Amino acid sequence: MKTIIKYVLFDLLKNKTIIVYALILAAITISVSGMGDNASKGLLSLLNITLLFVPIISILFSTIYFFNSVEFTELLLAQPIRRKTMLLAEYAGIAVALSIAYLAGVGIPVCILYYTAATLTLLVSGLFLTLIFSALALLIFVLFKDKTKGIGAAIITALFFTLLFDGLLLSFIYSFSDYPVDKPLLGLISLNPVDLARVLVLLQLDVAVMMGYSGALFKKFMGSATGSIYTVICMLCWTVIPLIIAARVFKKKDI
Amino acid sequence: MKQVLLLHVFLLYAATGSFATIIKVHPAANSIHQAIEQAHNGDTLLLQGGFYKEHDILVSKKLTITGQGLPVIDGENKYQVFIIAADSVIIQGLQIQHIGKGSLVDMAGIKIINAKCITIRNNRFINNTYGIYLQNATRCYIVNNTIHSDTKGEINGGNGIHAWKCDGLGIKGNSISGHRDGIYFEFVTHSYIADNTSFENARYGLHFMFSHNDRYTQNTFMDNGAGVAVMYSKGVVMYDNAFNHNWGDASYGLLLKEITDSKIEHNRFIKNTVGIHMESTTRVDVRHNLFSENGWGVRVQASCSGSNFVENNFIGNSFDVTTNGTMMLNVFIHNYWDKYDGYDLDKNNVGDVSYYPVSVYSVITEKIPPAMILYHSLLTNIMEQVEKVMPSIIPDMLKDDQPMMKKLKL
Numbered sequence: 001m002k003t004i005i006k007y008v009l010f011d012l013l014k015n016k017t018i019i020v021y022a023l024i025l026a027a028i029t030i031s032v033s034g035m036g037d038n039a040s041k042g043l044l045s046l047l048n049i050t051l052l053f054v055p056i057i058s059i060l061f062s063t064i065y066f067f068n069s070v071e072f073t074e075l076l077l078a079q080p081i082r083r084k085t086m087l088l089a090e091y092a093g094i095a096v097a098l099s100i101a102y103l104a105g106v107g108i109p110v111c112i113l114y115y116t117a118a119t120l121t122l123l124v125s126g127l128f129l130t131l132i133f134s135a136l137a138l139l140i141f142v143l144f145k146d147k148t149k150g151i152g153a154a155i156i157t158a159l160f161f162t163l164l165f166d167g168l169l170l171s172f173i174y175s176f177s178d179y180p181v182d183k184p185l186l187g188l189i190s191l192n193p194v195d196l197a198r199v200l201v202l203l204q205l206d207v208a209v210m211m212g213y214s215g216a217l218f219k220k221f222m223g224s225a226t227g228s229i230y231t232v233i234c235m236l237c238w239t240v241i242p243l244i245i246a247a248r249v250f251k252k253k254d255i
Numbered sequence: 256m257k258q259v260l261l262l263h264v265f266l267l268y269a270a271t272g273s274f275a276t277i278i279k280v281h282p283a284a285n286s287i288h289q290a291i292e293q294a295h296n297g298d299t300l301l302l303q304g305g306f307y308k309e310h311d312i313l314v315s316k317k318l319t320i321t322g323q324g325l326p327v328i329d330g331e332n333k334y335q336v337f338i339i340a341a342d343s344v345i346i347q348g349l350q351i352q353h354i355g356k357g358s359l360v361d362m363a364g365i366k367i368i369n370a371k372c373i374t375i376r377n378n379r380f381i382n383n384t385y386g387i388y389l390q391n392a393t394r395c396y397i398v399n400n401t402i403h404s405d406t407k408g409e410i411n412g413g414n415g416i417h418a419w420k421c422d423g424l425g426i427k428g429n430s431i432s433g434h435r436d437g438i439y440f441e442f443v444t445h446s447y448i449a450d451n452t453s454f455e456n457a458r459y460g461l462h463f464m465f466s467h468n469d470r471y472t473q474n475t476f477m478d479n480g481a482g483v484a485v486m487y488s489k490g491v492v493m494y495d496n497a498f499n500h501n502w503g504d505a506s507y508g509l510l511l512k513e514i515t516d517s518k519i520e521h522n523r524f525i526k527n528t529v530g531i532h533m534e535s536t537t538r539v540d541v542r543h544n545l546f547s548e549n550g551w552g553v554r555v556q557a558s559c560s561g562s563n564f565v566e567n568n569f570i571g572n573s574f575d576v577t578t579n580g581t582m583m584l585n586v587f588i589h590n591y592w593d594k595y596d597g598y599d600l601d602k603n604n605v606g607d608v609s610y611y612p613v614s615v616y617s618v619i620t621e622k623i624p625p626a627m628i629l630y631h632s633l634l635t636n637i638m639e640q641v642e643k644v645m646p647s648i649i650p651d652m653l654k655d656d657q658p659m660m661k662k663l664k665l
Contacts, residue, residue, distance in 0.1 A: 041571075044631065052633055166634035170619075170626060177623040185628055198632060206502065207550070207573065207630070218628065 001089045004076065008093025012065070018101050021057055025049075025105025033113045040205050043118055046110065047201050050122065051194055054102065054129045056158045062094050062137030063154040067147040074255060084247045087138070091243065095134045102126050118204035125197035128235040132193045133158070135242040142246045142253060165192045182217045190230075193238045200231050275299065282307050282326070294318055302326040302349065310334030315341050322348030325379070330354040335362035342371040346378065354383035361413060363388035367395060375400065382406070385413035386434065394423040404433040412457055414439040418446075426451060436462040437479065440469065449473055459484045460501075463491065471496065482507045482527060489515040493522060500526045507532045508549070514539055521665060524549055530572070533559045542566055543665045551577050551617070555653075560584035566663050569593060569612070576612040576653065579621050583652040587612065591659040596643075599660045610658040613649045615642040 012018055032045045066073075069090070076086050107123050136157055144150040169188060173181055189195040203223050221227045275297040280290045282305030290300050296317040304324025311334060314320070318341075326349055330336050333355040337346065351364035363385035367373050369392070376398040380386040386402035389395060402415040415431035417439045418424060424446035430453075431437040437453030437460045440446070448471035453460035460476035463469070463485040470492035476483050482501035485491055491514060498508035508527035509519075514536045523545045524530035530549040533539070539562040546552040552572040553564070557580030564587045569575045575592060589605070597608040616635045620627045629635050642649060 048631060048633075048636070162633050163637075166629050166632045170629060170634065173623055173626050173628075177625075181625050185625055189628065195628075195632070199628065202631060 001085050004081075004086060004089035005093045005096070008090055009097055012094060012097035013100070015097075017061060018097055021061070021098075022101040022105040025053070025102065026109055029106050029109045033109065040118075040207065042114065043110075043116075043122060043201075043205060044207065046106065047122060047198065050106065050126045050129070051198055052162060054126055055133045055162055055194060056155075058098050058130050058133035059137045059140075059154045059158045060151070061098070062134040063140050063150050064147075065094055066090070066137060066141035067150055077255065083250055087142075087247055087250050088243065091134065091138050091246075094137075095131050098130045098134060099127050102130055116204075118201060121204045122201050125201055125235075128232075128239070129193060129197055132235065132238045132242075135239050135246070139242040139246045139249075142249045161192055161194045166195065169195070186218065186221060190234045193235060196231055196234055200228075277301055279303060281305065285309060287312050287328075291316065291318065310336055312337050314339045314344050317341050317343045319345040320347070320349070321345075322350075322378075325350050327352060330362070330364075330383070332356075335360070335364075335366060337365040339365065339367045339370055339373055343373070344370070345374045345376075347374070347376045348378065350379040350381065351383065352379075352381040354385070356384045356411070356413075361385055361388060361417070363413070363417070366390070367392045370395075374398070379403075380415075383413070385417050386415045386431070387417070389416075389418040389421050389424065392418070392421045392424070394425075395421070396425045397427070397429060398425070399428040400430075402429060402431045402434070406433065407457065414462075415453070415456070418443045421446065425449075432456065436460075437476070438462070440464065440466040442466065444468055447471065451475075452477075454478050456480060461485075463488055466491070470494070475499065476501065476508075478502075479506075481505060482509060484510040484512070485514055485517075486510070486512040487514075489517065491517040493517070493519045495521045497523045498525070498527055498530070499523075502526060502528055504528075507554075510534075511536050511539065518542075519544060523547070524552070529554050533562070535559065537561050539563075540565070543663070544568070545570070545665055546575075547571055550574065552612075554578070555583075555585060556580075557582045562586070563588070565589055566659075566665075567591070568663055568665060570662070574614055574617040577617040577621055578613060578650060578653060581650045581652065583650055585653075587653065587655040589657050589659055590655050591661065591663050592655065593662075595658050595660075597658065604660050606658040606660055609654040609656045611643075611646055611649055611651070611654050613653050614639055615648045618648055618650070 028049055029046060033042045106126060110119050137154060140150050140153045144153060189199060199218060199222060203219050222231060277299045278290050278294055279301045280286050281303050287307060287309050291314060294300060294316060299319040299321060302322045304326050307326060307328045309328060310330055314337060328336050328349060328351050330353045332353045335354055336351050346365060354362050354364050356362060364380045364383045365375055366388040368390045371393045373395040375387060378400045380402040382404050387397055397416060406412045412435035414436040415434040415438060416426060420442045422444050424443060426448045428450045432455045435457050437456045438448060439462045441464045443466040446469045450473050452475045454477040456479045458480045460479040461483045464487055466488050468490040472494040475497045477499045479501050501508050507529035508524040509531045512534045515538060517539050519541045521543050526548045528550045530546045530552045532554045534556045535558040537560055541564045544567045547570045549572045552569050552575045554577050557578055562585040566589045568591045570593045592610050592612060595606060595610045597606040599606055615638050
């Protein structure tokens with residue numbers, strides 16, 4: 001398994017797309033931090049960028065990479081290796097590569113410029129989003145045989161979590177506005193890793209007070225230790241469950 | 256005629272008994288009480304530095320009480336210290352501390368009851384329930400005092416300067432912190448509050464109720480529990496104050512409720528959750544103010560009418576203006592909005608297209624507060640952009656037809 005991870009990782013670190021991804025992130029981070037005069041505003045912009053770019057790039061790049069290395073996968077499967085090990089090793093390689101790119105692009109500049117608890121939360125959420133969306137990419141790769149369909153599914157998944165889900169959430173809030181929806185909302189945003197990441201970081205910044213009464217409720221829960229642990233567990237579930245499903249499907253898949 | 260006048264002057268002195276004398280008081284048991292008993296109208300008590308454990312000192316003569324070397328008068332956390340019931344008393348240079356708390360009596364460092372022309376200056380009030388308490392007082396001057404308390408919590412504390420049913424007060428250059436309300440005004444008329452600093456109070460920096468024709472200028476209100484509240488008053492003038500960092504779930508820079516014919520000019524609202532919150536106000540002029548880095552710059556409820564927002568700078572607020580209805584009976588004109596992205600073809604420094612300061616997301620969250628959970632999500636950002644091109648949800652009556660292109664010099 002280690003050899004496969006190493007091979008995939010080195011292959012990816014030489015990949016131009018990963019390097020460009022890291023460089024673009026770094027450029028955006030530095031320019032955004034340079035513009036705003038206070039750390040809170042800079043972090044807010046960075047949060048927006050992380051929430052928009054990380055899911056889409058992670059899922060698209062991973063899906064394309066998985067489909068492109070189908071022949072390599074088939075070659076490996078001819079060897080006496082378990083399918084699950086092979087699949088997870090490939091996932092680990094790509095997830096680590098994307099995480100390194102994210103850390104290099106956003107993590108290093110941000111830690112040098114302003115280092116606070118909120119920064120750490122932002123980085124952790126960014127890393128989790130990378131892991132989650134590459135896991136989803138793996139699931140897409142396993143479920144679809146055709147590359148075009150796979151990429152389409154990846155785009156739809158990314159859009160669903162970054163945009164569509166919030167729309168549905170908003171219409172839910174609208175239609176049930178006469179009822180106390182605060183607590184159901186807490187449960188509902190657990191269904192979207194992007195929202196989880198956003199709320200987790202927002203609660204660390206001073207704009208949290210703007211969330212008003214419901215913000216106070218969210219803060220009481222998600223700002224506490226139990227809340228943070230709950231969020232991290234949710235994120236972990238979001239990583240692990242797609243992986244487990246992917247491994248199961250792949251076991252029986254006819255290649 | 257001249258002789259008659261002289262006679263009058265002579266008789267006046269004869270009536271008061273003697274010319275003013277200076278009585279030195281040293282720390283000893285009941286020394287202030289005794290000194291006041293011996294003193295006559297117009298005398299000066301010179302309190303020497305030291306520690307006085309005296310309480311309920313009733314000043315019922317026209318005296319000047321001056322501290323030399325900051326004498327400390329201690330209420331032992333049980334009693335109140337000075338009660339002034341005579342006109343024209345002056346108290347200066349004292350430190351009054353550890354006033355007790357009573358459920359029947361509001362205990363204060365200095366309490367002024369039914370008196371006129373009292374001056375209280377250059378004193379220190381430390382850890383008192385109420386610092387200075389004015390009850391039915393007229394033309395009193397409270398100048399350059401430091402009033403500080405360490406008590407936390409709204410219920411346990413009293414106000415720094417508490418005025419009830421007064422007229423013609425002057426409150427100037429005081430620094431007030433750690434009380435419930437920094438300055439509290441109820442039924443106080445024709446008074447001014449100037450150059451004070453009110454910070455870290457549990458509730459309001461300044462609390463104004465039923466107090467007409469007052470003005471407050473050049474004060475600084477910082478880090479108070481809920482900012483400054485001005486309610487049920489008319490003819491209030493607010494010039495040149497700074498409202499800074501009143502930040503919290505239920506906090507605002509300035510709360511206006513049922514205010515009529517008032518002026519808010521040249522103030523600075525920086526880093527407050529809400530810059531100005533207005534409810535049921537009539538004819539309030541908001542001019543030449545700076546709203547910067549607030550959560551909400553101005554929140555104007557639909558119940559406000561006849562107010563003008565002219566030539567203000569709105570810079571870096573998360574939401575510039577928000578309202579709770581579609582009706583808008585107030586005028587916004589010639590303001591500078593940093594979010595304005597219109598153009599100015601005739602180069603007259605006034606934008607050619609109207610600016611709608613209410614963002615669609617703020618309309619939604621005003622209606623349904625839980626929607627705030629989508630704050631800063633991609634969806635809401637897109638909605639804002641769409642609404643900018645085709646306004647449909649935002650109240651279209653609330654707009655600035657002549658927004659300024661450049662920041663105004665205030």
